[in-house]
Amino acid sequence: MSDAFYELTAHELGALIRSKQVRAVEIAQSFVDRVEAVEDCVRSYVTTTPELALEQAKLVDESIDRGNEVGPLAGIPWAIKDNMSTRGILTTCSSKILRNYRPVYDATVVDRLGGAGAVTLGKTNLDEFAMGSSTENSGFFVTHNPWNTDTVPGGSSGGSAAAVSADECVFALGSDTGGSIRQPASYCGVVGMKPTYGRVSRYGLIAFASSLDQIGPLTKDVEDCALVLGCISGKDALDSTSLDVDVPDFTKSLVEDVKGLRIGVPREFFGMGTDPDVEAAVRGALDLLVTLGATAQETSMPSVDYGLPVYYIIAPAECSSNLARYDGVRYGLRSADASDTVGMFQKTREEGFGDEVKQRIMIGTYALSAGYYDAYYLKAQQVRTLLRRDFDEAFAKFDVLITPTSPTVAFRIGERADDPYAMKLSDVCTIPANLAGIPAISIPCGFKDGLPIGLQIMSRALDEETLIRVAYTFERNTDHHARKPSLRK
Amino acid sequence: MGLTREDIDSVALLSRLELSDHEKQRLTVQINKLLGDFQKLQEIDTSGVEPTSHAMPVFNVFREDLVRPSLAAEEVVANGPQVEENCFVVPRIVET
Numbered sequence: 001m002s003d004a005f006y007e008l009t010a011h012e013l014g015a016l017i018r019s020k021q022v023r024a025v026e027i028a029q030s031f032v033d034r035v036e037a038v039e040d041c042v043r044s045y046v047t048t049t050p051e052l053a054l055e056q057a058k059l060v061d062e063s064i065d066r067g068n069e070v071g072p073l074a075g076i077p078w079a080i081k082d083n084m085s086t087r088g089i090l091t092t093c094s095s096k097i098l099r100n101y102r103p104v105y106d107a108t109v110v111d112r113l114g115g116a117g118a119v120t121l122g123k124t125n126l127d128e129f130a131m132g133s134s135t136e137n138s139g140f141f142v143t144h145n146p147w148n149t150d151t152v153p154g155g156s157s158g159g160s161a162a163a164v165s166a167d168e169c170v171f172a173l174g175s176d177t178g179g180s181i182r183q184p185a186s187y188c189g190v191v192g193m194k195p196t197y198g199r200v201s202r203y204g205l206i207a208f209a210s211s212l213d214q215i216g217p218l219t220k221d222v223e224d225c226a227l228v229l230g231c232i233s234g235k236d237a238l239d240s241t242s243l244d245v246d247v248p249d250f251t252k253s254l255v256e257d258v259k260g261l262r263i264g265v266p267r268e269f270f271g272m273g274t275d276p277d278v279e280a281a282v283r284g285a286l287d288l289l290v291t292l293g294a295t296a297q298e299t300s301m302p303s304v305d306y307g308l309p310v311y312y313i314i315a316p317a318e319c320s321s322n323l324a325r326y327d328g329v330r331y332g333l334r335s336a337d338a339s340d341t342v343g344m345f346q347k348t349r350e351e352g353f354g355d356e357v358k359q360r361i362m363i364g365t366y367a368l369s370a371g372y373y374d375a376y377y378l379k380a381q382q383v384r385t386l387l388r389r390d391f392d393e394a395f396a397k398f399d400v401l402i403t404p405t406s407p408t409v410a411f412r413i414g415e416r417a418d419d420p421y422a423m424k425l426s427d428v429c430t431i432p433a434n435l436a437g438i439p440a441i442s443i444p445c446g447f448k449d450g451l452p453i454g455l456q457i458m459s460r461a462l463d464e465e466t467l468i469r470v471a472y473t474f475e476r477n478t479d480h481h482a483r484k485p486s487l488r489k
Numbered sequence: 490m491g492l493t494r495e496d497i498d499s500v501a502l503l504s505r506l507e508l509s510d511h512e513k514q515r516l517t518v519q520i521n522k523l524l525g526d527f528q529k530l531q532e533i534d535t536s537g538v539e540p541t542s543h544a545m546p547v548f549n550v551f552r553e554d555l556v557r558p559s560l561a562a563e564e565v566v567a568n569g570p571q572v573e574e575n576c577f578v579v580p581r582i583v584e585t
Contacts, residue, residue, distance in 0.1 A: 104564040198545045211543050240550035241543070309527045320504065327505070329577050334570035341580050346507035355515075358506055362516055363523060365504045366492070379530050381540030386533065388541060420519065421526075437544025461545065 005030040006167040010076045010224040017075045024075030028057035031077040035168045044163035046082045047090045048122035056119045074117030079169035082123035085204035094138040095128045097333045097352025107204025109232045124159030128354045130208045133426045137356045146485040151410040154184030161188035171219040177212045179430025182442035186405035186454020189444045192218045197437035198243035201236030209318035212434040222472040226250035253468040259293035264398030268304040274407040281446030281453040301390040311431045313380035320364030391436045395460045405442040405454030441467045444480035
């Protein structure tokens with residue numbers, strides 16, 4: 001057995017641990033060393049927790065030594081997007097305003113994975129407060145795409161996607177408000193799923209846009225996605241929007257079978273600057289699924305063309321309300337030169353927030369202000385209803401919808417920094433699933449110039465099982481997911 | 490409908506942001522550009538369409554009103570920028 005445990009998946013490592021061929025501590029050490037070796041050129045992590053990882057791994061080993069049965073994620077090292085609360089561990093949202101914030105409680109997802117024996121490697125970089133598509137908006141530093149370190153990893157969960165891709169963890173959690181799990185998963189060549197809204201508790205996820213935010217896994221393959229999803233899903237008394245529905249055993253959906261599957265291909269997802277090579281890879285994936293027994297048919301979802309403006313009204317409106325809490329009173333930064341209360345709020349927020357966050361707070365505040373509410377916010381919510389209806393109609397005819405995850409592959413660092421429209425366009429295919437609340441997954445389906453291309457599969461609300469089955473079938477018949485970036489120190 | 494510099498001043502105050510002149514200038518341009526993009530929505534007839542504020546139908550979530558453990562006061566104030574005797578210290582609000 002080589003010492004390159006860091007190259008393996010959760011299901012492979014879990015089997016080694018449970019059959020007592022390898023100690024969890026050896027695996028944790030392998031990842032700690034790997035992070036040390038490649039972090040300089042990737043920069044996935046805001047905070048690393050190597051001592052905690054080794055300590056947690058030791059507890060798993062001790063439990064096994066006592067003869068206990070351990071679950072599939074026991075001893076598996078993972079990374080957490082830095083907008084999820086971790087007790088006693090810095091949780092910054094990659095914002096200067098929370099630079100020193102140490103939560104006094106764990107997010108429910110952290111609690112559940114901790115209970116399953118997963119081993120914490122650290123907290124990953126993001127666009128400040130998850131607002132962005134490239135991780136260039138981090139208040140601290142830019143994360144690099146392991147496939148080509150001159151390009152962005154995508155965002156906002158760019159640190160999580162890059163860490164999985166560079167073997168700096170086995171899996172990671174991200175959050176997805178308009179594509180922030182799927183788009184970076186696509187750019188970094190890993191599997192990323194946004195579950196149904198409410199499938200996973202948001203307790204302890206630092207809020208951006210509460211009606212859209214959802215936590216989900218980034219993994220090296222579809223089997224790991226099923227394992228992690230199973231662990232984090234389910235009703236939580238601490239999040240009243242979490243859904244009180246049964247959590248299926250998602251590993252039962254790891255079957256190679258798409259016979260009779262009806263695939264819809266909505267043409268609106270192929271407009272707007274889609275790279276012909278990305279389209280070709282997606283069409284190739286569709287051909288393969290048809291060869292394997294599915295049917296595919298073009299369809300139209302006209303409201304999708306309005307997804308971007310709807311999103312860029314609703315998300316800032318919700319963010320302007322959620323981010324009102326950063327006032328310099330209870331946590332985070334407080335400006336040193338404040339003499340009165342309102343001045344303290346204004347100076348603290350001016351010093352603590354970056355440009356993108358300020359812009360979204362301003363747009364949201366304006367869209368919600370008296371006199372403009374109907375023209376912007378109400379209108380956007382109504383068009384959101386039309387978009388949901390388009391999905392309802394599509395899912396009356398089709399089991400899944402398949403599209404590119406993003407119109408292009410990863411772009412160069414800095415290339416779109418001065419072109420907000422081009423930046424936002426990278427989320428044009430992912431935003432509709434958030435607005436409709438439905439689950440969607442991105443899996444690798446090809447390469448262009450050495451950079452990964454992502455395939456997006458969407459299904460009905462609470463039908464993650466079909467997503468997993470289709471994604472697994474595709475993965476078993478291709479080898480895109482098995483390729484690794486040739487990162488050198 | 491474009492945003493003027495005066496509008497930006499008033500939205501900045503509502504947003505509790507003390508923006509520099511340079512930022513105000515930049516935001517005026519950026520926000521007006523976005524508002525232009527939003528005009529696209531006016532193309533659609535939404536008369537009689539119910540707004541969606543929440544994608545999944547969850548209403549009136551109740552729980553039993555039971556006493557349960559909560560954070561200790563020291564933990565609640567642990568991240569406060571300025572704390573005295575388990576209280577957050579802020580600039581004077583009420584004149585005596």
